[in-house]
Amino acid sequence: MNVIQQLKLGFRSLMLHKLRSALAVLGILIGVTAVIWLVAMGEGVSYQAQQQIKDLGATSIIIRTIKPSEEANSDSGSRSGIAYGLLRSDYDRIITNIPTISAAVPMREISRDVRRDEYVVPAQVIGCTPKYFSINRLPIARGRPLAASDLQGLENVTVLAHDVAERLFPIQDPLGRAIQIGTEFYVVVGVAQDRTAAAAIGGSFSARQYNRDVYIPLNTFQKRIGDRVITVRGGTFQNETIELNQITAVVDDVAAVDASADIIRALLERYHKTVDYAVVVPKELLEQAETMRMMFNVLLLLIAGISLVVGGIGIMNIMLATVTERTREIGVRRALGATKGEIVQQFLWETVVLSGTGGLLGVAVGFLCGPTVQGVRFAIKSFMPDVWLTLPPTIHQLEPRLAPWSIIAAFGISVGVGIVFGIYPARRAANMDPIEALRHE
């Protein structure tokens, strides 16, 4: 008998018990779908993470100020507060001493409420140079970015991020109008384009929310807001002095990134007593994310594999019942000339039909992963808006990505599982004594 005849025979034998066969198929279907869906979700999440890291730039090196540990600054701490972090001189040293660095942007940030008339929006006030926009790939939607002349002239001008602009100016055009930060007024000269969050980097664990930023010239920041930050925490004043929160350096060649980062580390080490900075290389983050992705996939595959094994046990159960039930048929076939091997083959083909059907249907359902996620998201959004708001942004933006290898693997494993779990029942069928089998009622 050729393969098609075998498959046809297997299918018809299984049709003797439609419900039973359908349940066995369902077991495999769920397993295969689980593999495809879980891997697709995992790929979606890690793709998101990778995109965020890529947004930081593969050629950039990010140096951030971090607050040193309490013990490290306990003796240096005084009534006048503590000073830590990157210095303006660090920026000068980096830009002048390292030839591989083609551009660098110093940045200072602070959380402040931003006002316009009755509107108050909590925002991140960023003091930066004009290059900040190009290095962070932050296109301006309307108006202009900050200019060098703004810095030189200590101008009170600002570029608003997309969300801030929308909330402060729900109706009017923000360009040319004034907003208030603290006691100072700033004229809006530009609005940035909508931009999704970037990956978390050292020193700040939450993703960078570009849409909540308000940009002002670095020199203006220094003059109007200053280096000193006084906060009240737990009834005591905390007095901190920070010159720069971040320096983003761009290297002209990807190959030079690691070496340049090492030089920056060595350079900073000489001028900082405590480690109050972190050097982050997005390229390294990318590599770490890749490793994470692999581990994640293996884990998901393992979990999904378990459900496939459960499906396989279901198949074995059903095939054992089938063999017992069709003992007579086995006896007849043996009498009519079937060898043991041919009986094994016949029943193995039946399990292949079962698991193969489950596999194919599972792949088909697997393709529905994207629409299903969309549907569930839409359902939550429409019927449970409160729940929706509490969900993390990862869920809001998650797009499952079907991995071709997972489809092939899931289908292959399902058929493999069918064969492995089918061997025992098939052998049991073949090893029956034909006389006993023929006598079986």
Added chain:
Amino acid sequence: MSKTKEEVSEPVRVAMVRDVTKVYRLGGQDVKALAGVSFEFKQGDFVAIMGTSGSGKSTLLNLLGCLDRPTSGQYLLGGHDVATLTDEEVSRVRGRYLGFVFQSYNLIQQLSVVENIMVPLSYQVPVRPDGRELSTKLATLVGLAGRLDHRPSQLSGGQQQRVAIARALVNNPHVILADEPTGNLDTATSNEIMDLLDVLNKTGRTIVMVTHEPDIAERAKTVITLRDGLIQSVEQNRS
């Protein structure tokens, strides 16, 4: 007397048992089901094996059908000594030299009439390309031309047994072994089935049939009566 008009020349020997014994162990005791049976089957024979329950007739049929091996003695079929063959070889011998007709028909429920007739062909090496045509022809021969695509459950007992007979013919066997072929049928249908076997025998088929009904046995040419594992008598009927 055993010769018919069609077999003018010396009939060919198709199977032979010589001093065959079969001993079972039952509850720690040896039970001799066959105590030494010798017989020759020639082409065109129509042999009925009779005997009371426990006389060894089923055991003998199982041995002849290569479903069991003798404890001692020889069984030659198609030039092979069956006792010396491996399980796979014995399976091939069954498929090639034997046709089975069972008391309870033993058709495969999920297959149609034609497909049931084709089953022995699926175990033939090499595969016959004209299997379906041959099976259709045989179905017509046994009078089931209009029911080729019916399932066994849609047929009467007599019709099912006809399918079984067609199935036993499809591999052109040396010997057709029939185990109480009319055991489940009423008298009229039994006669029809026996008529069919008669016709087959007249065309040169060798038939060995186990039965306990004397009027069925009468239709065979030769009646072997077994008793306590031995051949008690061999009678030739008038043909």
